[in-house]
Amino acid sequence: MANVICLQEEVTASVGAAIPQTQNKFSITAAMSTLAKMRADADNNYETYEVLGRKATRELMGRVYAMLCNAKASGQFGRLIANIRADFKQQDVKVKATSKDSSLLIRYIFTKASDKQVHVYGRALDVAYDEQDVAPAKFAEWVEKTEGGFEGIRSNSAATVDSTSKVKTALSKCQSERTLETIDKIDWVGNEDYKVIIAFRNADDTADLKDPCLSDEQQEATLLRYLAETKKADAAKKPKKPSKDAINMVKEMETKVIEQQSSVDQLSLEIEMYSEEGKPCEELRSMLYVENIKLNVISESLKIAKAALAA
Incomplete structure (x- = not known):
């Protein structure tokens, strides 16, 4: 037992002695080299994930838009939306009865999108179909050429209404106006004022x-x-x-x-x-x-x- 204790002490002493005394020194040369590598990684990530990701989203939205156009042309769009609502109900997904059809379509496909993103994508479908008469095959190109992309389409369309x-x-x-009465309690939804x-x-x-x-x-x-x-x-x-x-x-x-x-x-x-x-x-x-x-x-x-x- 004494031999084991001695062995442990020797190992501990050996490890402690192996720790370099210059561990707190900072090398500017090494740091700049590391930063350069991280910058290259960031550029690669931007091209691989962000640029290609946006392109993939535009192409997917083009397919969604083509579906919308075909459904409306066939007169079956209302039935398609009714089926989507029924599916939402079966999955216990809460959606407003007054939600726009385009937003329902986007919500059904982009399940992890925020409410704002659903609105932005849905607005792009509405503008493309109702205002710009964009051909389905040209949808992705139209979004790409619009300054600001999907968000730019939403901003531009909102500005034209000027409401x-x-x-x-x-x-x-x-x-x-004169206040008639102050109500003690009212059911507010979200951030409505x-x-x-x-x-x-x-x-x-x-x-x-x-x-x-x-x-x-x-x-x-x-x-x-x-x-x-x-x-x-x-x-x-x-x-x-x-x-x-x-x-x-x-x-x-x-x-x-x-x-x-x-x-x-x-x-x-x-x-x-x-x-x-x-x-x-x-x-x-x-x-x-x-x-x-x-x-x-x-x-x-x-x-x-x-x-x-x-x-």
């Missing part, structure tokens, strides 16, 4: 507040309508041609009505499919009820806006 500043103006004007609420009058002149669960786009349309109507009320009451802003606002509202009608049609199609397959569809019927309420709200708003435009 962000108007929404801010409308919000500021709303905040300057305003919500459009509908007040229903009771027999005793009290009011029940209802949340129609409007999408961001629908709430913005409401604010833009409010802004246009208040501007009109503040203006001198004399015959004049409708402003371009008012005309564009009505066109935007017409688009919202079409989109909402599409959501209602898709849900109706899903219910029909579920009924044919003998699956329960109570939840879908509830969603359809809510979507029909939204459709009625924005349709009535459109009627009012058109009447105001014609006055």
Whole structure:
């Protein structure tokens, strides 16, 4: 036993003696050489992963866009989206009933993408199909040649609408109105800082507040309508041609009505499919009820806006 202890002490002493006394010295020459190697590795990684990765994403998105074009050309796009929604439901994936079809398609394929990335990719599909009429074979090239790529497409399309500043103006004007009452609690979604609420009058002149669960786009349309109507009320009451802003606002509202009608049609199609397959569809019927309420709200708003435009 004593021999083992002595042996351990000798080994420990030997290892300790092997440690160099200059271990804390720093060599600039060696460091610069290492940095040069890391720089080369970074360049290689950029070319291998980032450049090729972006190219692969553009090509994959081109295939997605081709699928979208073929489905719409065949008149089967609504059924395709209905199947995607049904698959999401089966997988217990939560998606908004008001989500755009393009966003649903992107979410179904890019399962690990953030909400922002889904919006950016979905917007590229919408711009390519609805605004630019891009051929499927040219989609990847179109994205590559656009400054900023996918993000540039989103930014450019948002800038053409030029509604962000108007929404801010409308919000500021709303905040300057007289406060009727402060509610103790309200269900906020995410980081939203305003919500459009509908007040229903009771027999005793009290009011029940209802949340129609409007999408961001629908709430913005409401604010833009409010802004246009208040501007009109503040203006001198004399015959004049409708402003371009008012005309564009009505066109935007017409688009919202079409989109909402599409959501209602898709849900109706899903219910029909579920009924044919003998699956329960109570939840879908509830969603359809809510979507029909939204459709009625924005349709009535459109009627009012058109009447105001014609006055």
